Structures are given as structure tokens and as C-alpha cells.
């Protein structure tokens with residue numbers, strides 16, 4: 001473990017990032033509400049500039065504690081927010097019209113980071129069970145799954161908003177495309193979630209000598225995966241789209257949040273070890 | 277089949293939710309179950325009758341998984357049958373060919389089929405078939421196999437799980453430093469056997485020669501290691517070190533370092549009759565350095581109950597044996613026979629006999645497993661990941677082109693087909709048409 005006094009800089013950078021993300025969310029909301037492309041572009045640039053102090057804050061913590069930010073609530077929330085914002089920025093750079101999703105992605109991310117500020121930020125060292133490459137894969141893909149599902153969720157919420165207001169209102173992205181992005185990112189999220197579960201099973205076998213133990217978080221993770229599978233089937237089997245699909249995605253995302261953040265806090269689980 | 281598949285996914289999801297909400301006998305203590313029975317007898321008996329207090333081994337769950345397996349097998353059979361029949365290839369050969377639903381673009385009169393093929397090749401499309409002026413292009417052909425590969429992976433994992441459920445063996449021992457585990461199934465402290473297994477005997481013995489537990493400065497566990505010697509029937513001795521996440525595989529059995537460990541307190545009780553009873557109490561290490569390790573247990577062959585509170589270091593600053601101290605209370609029925617502090621090596625008069633606190637040793641938890649189905653699991657995992665990747669990252673698409681001559685110009689008719697992301701594909705088609713018009717006009 002390195003010099004703990006460095007952590008005070010982490011807090012400063014963390015706060016700067018939160019403030020920039022708040023500003024970025026406001027700009028995105030303005031762009032969405034008043035159909036101003038400029039608002040969306042400025043929101044995108046401000047969130048990119050928020051990513052710099054955010055990365056420095058996470059880097060400092062990583063350096064000081066000697067392991068990645070995946071042990072305590074404070075760092076789990078912050079690193080999840082980081083991955084969500086990175087994924088959003090990369091994707092919306094390629095698919096410019098997805099900038100509209102920034103209003104929700106960045107807002108949810110800064111809410112997660114702010115929630116982290118109310119938790120204990122004290123460093124927790126890695127227990128031996130968590131020193132495995134499979135843990136890294138498991139955690140990384142879970143964060144990527146969260147980010148993809150958050151984008152799908154944002155597309156669904158925007159769909160519902162736009163459908164309520166009428167196609168000509170609010171932002172320019174059509175409901176047709178929003179439905180497509182809901183599907184696209186739900187599929188990508190499903191893929192990442194699949195790897196999360198598989199890496200977790202391989203790691204459990206390496207650590208405890210069994211692939212699956214019906215630990216509460218394991219069970220909830222399977223429920224999330226099955227729910228996503230159900231939703232994707234419905235799209236193919238019964239041509240679910242539009243409003244129905246948007247609500248289904250909102251449900252899938254809510255269950256994934258429950259699995260990742262809420263269940264480890266309320267029940268005794270192997271996963272509580274790294275979400276304390 | 278769509279309905280059955282949907283229903284099965286819903287039933288399995290609901291059963292998993294039941295397992296998440298209803299306390300499961302496998303993870304609760306017998307005392308908890310007893311309390312539940314007493315406090316809510318009706319809810320307990322209904323849930324117990326429906327096997328919802330052990331959902332994951334209930335008939336309903338096992339039957340649902342088995343049905344999933346059957347339905348998936350049938351689905352895969354149908355998919356394989358259908359797989360190589362490409363409706364487009366067939367339609368390309370038709371003599372009367374309808375251009376209904378095709379988009380068209382006017383091109384330069386010198387445009388040849390080969391130019392079109394080159395154009396699409398540059399865009400990542402492969403020429404699948406060519407019949408005169410008709411060409412079929414395809415991209416991400418592997419994407420078509422995505423669902424088949426993905427579901428085949430699920431099928432293999434289920435097969436592996438069924439095989440595992442029938443034939444696995446798992447046993448836990450608390451091995452005291454210097455002691456030997458006989459390898460006999462009956463000597464495991466806890467055993468978990470597959471449906472078709474009767475016992476778990478190992479053809480070698482295991483002796484714990486050393487055990488280390490290390491901590492970070494913050495008091496959290498840093499590492500564990502057990503040094504063991506295995507001895508088999510041919511009297512071959514081998515020394516091994518087992519650490520977490522790196523099981524030892526020896527003679528078909530994997531041995532894992534468990535995260536359960538602690539100290540064993542040994543006593544010798546000399547009864548007034550002169551009979552001596554030796555006993556070892558293995559206590560779990562406490563999660564915090566300032567908290568004692570606790571244990572309440574019968575003393576064998578006597579009516580005494582030992583209630584122990586043990587500190588490896590009475591200054592409460594270390595998990596190691598620095599200044600060990602035991603707070604001991606001995607009961608016989610409701611009567612307290614002794615209460616006081618003992619140190620290792622100390623001896624005292626007790627009920628007309630003598631009680632000696634002999635020694636303190638480390639114990640280490642070792643898990644022995646035989647996990648069949650590995651190849652099913654890993655092949656299944658690879659197929660599931662590959663299949664999901666093909667489905668969502670490489671969506672298959674096909675474009676059929678017909679090049680016709682008209683008034684000295686050429687007209688290219690195009691029609692695209694894809695299963696996923698139609699809006700994006702339509703946009704791509706429009707882009708291609710624009711580019712074709714620009715390049716060949």
C-alpha cells in the first residue's frame with residue numbers, strides 16, 4: 001500500500017468530476033428538451049472533460065491500494081460510472097445521434113458517484129479469494145454489461161418520453177431508431193452479462209471447487225440473464241418492439257441494478273465481501 | 277415450440293426468484309429452520325410440501341431443467357435440418373424471377389456484373405452465388421449460425437450440470453497441523469455426493485505439516501497456505517503446498533485450500549476412575565483481531581459442555597499465538613462446574629480428576645472434489661460466448677443484385693435481407709445505393 005495522504009487528491013478530483021458531470025447532464029437535458037444540437041454537443045464535451053479528473057481519481061486509488069477499484073461501494077460505484085461514461089462517449093462519437101442518450105447515461109453515472117460519496121471510502125485490501133484473473137474478467141465484463149444496459153435503458157426511456165410527447169417534439173432521434181438502439185444494446189449487454197456469469201463460474205470453481213453455489217447474488221445474476229433472454233426472445237418470437245419492448249428493457253435494467261448494487265447490500269452473500 | 281420455450285424460461289426464472297426470496301434449507305442453520313417451523317407453521321409446511329425451501333433440488337426445478345434440455349435438443353435438431361437451406365440461393369436459380377420489393381439504381385451502360393462484385397467485396401460482402409446477371413452477396417455469414425451455436429452451448433452446460441449432479445463428490449476436512457487424514461469417506465467432516473454416488477474414498481492419506489495465515493496491515497486476510505504430504509498405497513510420499521485459487525490435482529482428485537481455518541485446542545481429562553479422554557476443539561478464526569474465537573461443544577464420553585472464548589493474543593493485536601488465553605466455562609446440565617482462564621500447558625483439579633490444556637495447533641480446511649462434466653462445461657462456455665458474439669456483433673445480411681440493360685444504360689436492382697437491426701441495415705442499403713450511383717454513373 002502506498003502513501004495514504006494521496007487519497008485527499010483523489011477526493012478533490014472525484015468532486016471535480018462530479019461537478020463536471022452535473023454540468024454536462026444539464027447541457028444534455030437542455031439539448032434534449034429544446035431540440036438543440038449545440039446543447040448535446042456541449043454536454044458531450046463537458047462529460048469528456050469530466051472523464052479526465054475522474055480517471056485521475058480512480059488512478060490514484062488504484063495506485064495507493066495496489067488493486068483495481070472493485071472492492072468497496074465507493075470505488076465500485078465510481079468505476080461503474082466511469083465505464084458507463086467511457087462507453088457512452090466512444091459510442092456516441094461513432095454514432096452521433098446517440099448523444100441524446102447522454103442526458104440519462106451521464107445523469108445516472110453522476111448519481112451513482114454521488115451516492116458513493118455517502119459511503120465509507122476507506123481502502124480495503126484484497127482477500128486471497130479475490131486474487132484471480134477470472135475475478136478481473138468477471139468484474140470488467142459486469143461493468144461493460146452495466147454500461148450497455150444503461151444505454152439500452154436510456155434509449156427506452158427516451159422512446160417512452162418521445163412517444164408520449166409526439167414524434168415532432170423534443171430531440172430529433174426518431175422512436176424507430178430508439179427502439180433499434182434499445183434492442184442493439186440489450187443484445188450487447190446480454191453478451192457481456194453472459195461472459196460475467198461464465199467468468200464468475202470458472203473463478204468459483206478455481207476458488208471453492210464448484211461452478212455454482214446458488215449464492216443470492218449468483219441467483220439474481222441468473223434471473224437477470226434469464227429476463228434479458230426472455231426479452232430478446234419476445235422480440236424475435238412475438239415481434240415485441242416499441243412501447244412494450246421499452247418497458248421490458250426498463251424492467252431488465254432495474255433488475256440488473258438490483259443484482260449488482262442492492263442485493264449485495266441487503267443479503268449475506270459471497271459477493272458482500274467486495275461490496276462493503 | 278415458441279410457447280413452450282417462453283413458458284420454460286418464465287418458470288425457471290420464477291423458481292430462481294423463489295430460491296432468492298424463500299430461505300433455503302441448504303444455507304440456513306438447523307436452529308433457523310426450527311424457529312421458522314415454530315413461528316410460522318403454516319407457511320413452513322406449505323413451502324416445505326411444495327419443496328420451495330429447497331427449490332434448486334426440487335422435482336419442479338429438476339424437471340423444468342430437464343424439459344429445457346429436451347426442448348433445446350429438439351430446437352437444435354430442427355435448426356440443423358434447416359441450416360443449409362438458403363432460400364435466397366434457391367430463388368436465384370428460378371427462371372421466372374420477380375423483382376417485387378427490389379430497389380433500383382441507374383448506372384453507366386458499361387457497368388458489368390464483375391464491377392458490382394468488386395464494389396460489394398470492398399464493402400465486406402462475399403459473393404455467394406452468381407447466375408448470369410444475378411448475384412447474391414453475404415456478410416457475416418457466421419452470424420446465421422449464432423443462435424444454433426449459442427443454444428448448443430446452453431445444451432452442453434445443462435448436460436454438464438446433470439452429469440455433475442449425478443456423479444460429483446465433495447468432502448471437507450478440518451486437518452490439524454501434524455495430523456493425518458485417512459482418505460476414508462467416513463472421516464470427512466462434511467460430504468456432498470452426487471445422486472448416484474455412495475461414498476467418497478480417496479486412495480491416499482494426507483498429512484498437514486504446516487499451515488500459514490498472513491494478514492495485511494489493516495488486519496484483513498492476505499494469504500493462506502497449507503503444506504501437506506500425500507502418501508499412497510505404494511508408499512510414495514509427496515510434499516505439496518496448497519494456496520487459494522490454485523488447487524492441487526492429484527490422482528484424479530482436486531484439493532482446495534478452504535477459507536475456513538483456525539486453532540485447535542487440545543485437552544486431556546483424567547476422570548476420577550483414572551480413565552483418560554483426549555479431545556480436540558477446532559475453533560474458527562475470528563473475522564476481527566479484537567474479537568475472540570468462540571465455541572460451545574460437548575466433551576466426548578462425559579456430560580460436560582465446554583463453552584470457550586479464545587484469544588490467540590490476549591492483547592488483541594494479533595491473529596498469531598502470541599499470548600494465548602482461553603476463557604473457559606464448563607457446564608454439566610444447568611450447573612456450572614468451572615469458570616476461569618486457562619493457558620496452554622496448564623493443568624487443574626477438576627471434579628475429582630484432572631483437566632489439562634495440552635496444546636494449541638493450527639487447523640486448515642481442505643476441500644476434496646471430484647467434479648465431472650468439465651469438458652461439457654468448458655465447451656459449452658466457449659459455444660455460448662461465441663454464439664452470443666455472432667448473434668449480436670456479426671448480424672448476418674444478404675443482398676441480392678440483378679443487373680439489367682435498358683436503353684443503353686444499366687439498372688441495378690437490389691434487395692437486402694437481414695434478421696436483426698433492420699433500420700440500420702436499411703440505412704446501410706441506402707448509403708450503398710447512393711455510392712453505387714455516384715461511382716458508376
Ligand code: HEM
Pocket residue numbers: 187190225226228229230232233235236277280281282284285344347348351423427430667695696
Ligand atoms: C427452451 C429452450 C429454448 C428454445 C426452444 C429457444 C429457441 C429460440 C429460437 C427459435 C430463437 C430464434 C432464432 C432465430 O430466429 O434466429 C432463439 C433466439 C435466442 N435465444 Fe433461445 N431458446 C431457448 C432457450 C433459451 C435460453 C435459456 C436463453 C438464454 C437466456 C436463450 C437466449 C436466446 C437469445 C439471446 C436469442 C437471440 C435473440 C435475438 O435474435 O435477439 N434461449 N431461441
